Amino acid sequence: MTSTSQRSTLGPWAFAVAVCASAVAVTAGAGVLREQTTMTQAQSSVATQATPVAETAGFGPAGTVVPTHSPWAPGTLFHLTGEIPTPGVPFEATECTVAFSFDGQDGRAYAVTASHCGQEGDLVFPRGGNTEQNFTKEVGRVIYSGLNESDPAKRSDVAIIEITDPNHPMILGDKAPVETLLGNTPPTGTACKVGGTTGQTCGEIGPQGQRYAMVDPETEQEVITTGDTAKMCAQRGDSGGPVTIGIDGRPVVIGLVSGTRGATDAAPVCDDPAQAAEASVAFVPMARIQEVIREVVPDARLTWS
Incomplete structure (x- = not known):
């Protein structure tokens, strides 16, 4: 479909997904994320603090959720x-x-x-x-x-x-969390992500509730979605990776990597310090992931705050 939303003057966001070449594979292109006009910033449904908080028995740091069983660790x-x-x-x-x-x-x-x-x-x-x-x-x-x-x-x-x-x-992936704690995006603070290509990168949490157009490079069809942002670097292959904050010295997953953008329209090169410093990540917040899980797996063994 074609979006009638006014384009932002900012450059497009690139998918952080890779179609790789192995000994028996061929390569292909990937999609891009284009930013739309900014919507009103969404507020987190749970005000998870980025400062040390007390433990809640059985549920990790207060305001977080621990899955009963987590066979694949965040960053797999x-x-x-x-x-x-x-x-x-x-x-x-x-x-x-x-x-x-x-x-x-x-x-x-x-x-x-x-x-x-x-x-x-x-x-x-x-x-x-x-x-x-x-x-x-x-x-x-x-x-x-x-x-x-x-x-x-x-x-x-x-x-x-x-x-x-x-x-x-x-x-x-590099420095992936070994346990699973889930929480929501705080208004400010530092977040990190773990991805299959670039490992762990960190930066400041940015605007939340941002509206984007997911663009198929072959058909140019657009799908509108919304996410939060952080000032950190990601590349293709990092898609889906956990975005985390620290609570009591433990990583808490607050979302998943969706798109990446550098100072130019191209996806950033995270090994280049100058490009990495200008890079940003768009991520799906935990509140939206929670809605999907409740619909797709209604008997999920998760106790949400």
């Missing part, structure tokens, strides 16, 4: 394909990162990542696979992709993966 890396590859036939494998995982009352396990990483039905494989043997059996499957919602009000860059092999070893 993975590949996505549309189907199990045929030996000898080149295929595309998308690289993304897990924000966090949880389970339901029936024991089924799930992971949360970015919607633009894949479509419903896509298969999930461990990151690091570079031969056909690494893609013979999936460890998960995408069961929900929020950008495909027919109702514009419900569209978000959130995807839910059902984990079909929770015991399979998975690779973690």
Whole structure:
């Protein structure tokens, strides 16, 4: 669809997703995020403080949520394909990162990542696979992709993966949290993200409730969504990764990486200090992720504050 919203004078946001080349894969392009006119800044539904707070028995730091079971830690890396590859036939494998995982009352396990990483039905494989043997059996499957919602009000860059092999070893990104604590974006403070390409980067929390157009590079169709921002660097492959704040010295996941932008229209190069200093990340806040989980996995074993 074509957006009638007035364009911002700021440059576009690039998806932080990578379509990678392995020994049996071919490369392809990725999408971009273009900023729309700014909406009224959204306020967090829970005022999680970035300063030390008291512990609440069984739930970690006050104002946070601890999943009952989290088989994949925040920052887990993975590949996505549309189907199990045929030996000898080149295929595309998308690289993304897990924000966090949880389970339901029936024991089924799930992971949360970015919607633009894949479509419903896509298969999930461990990151690091570079031969056909690494893609013979999936460890998960995408069961929900929020950008495909027919109702514009419900569209978000959130995807839910059902984990079909929770015991399979998975690779973690650099400095990924080893436990799962969930919270909401504070008005100010420092946030960090963990991604499969650039590892951990940190910066100041920026404007919240920002409106963006997700643009398909092949069709130029746009999907409008909303997210929070932070002044830190991300590149393709970091999509879906956890955005965290520190509470009592422990990382608390407040959202997932959606888009990235540098000083120019191109995605930033995080190894370049000058570009990294001008980079920003758009992320889906936990309040929106919470809404998706309640709809897709209503029996999720999470107790929200």
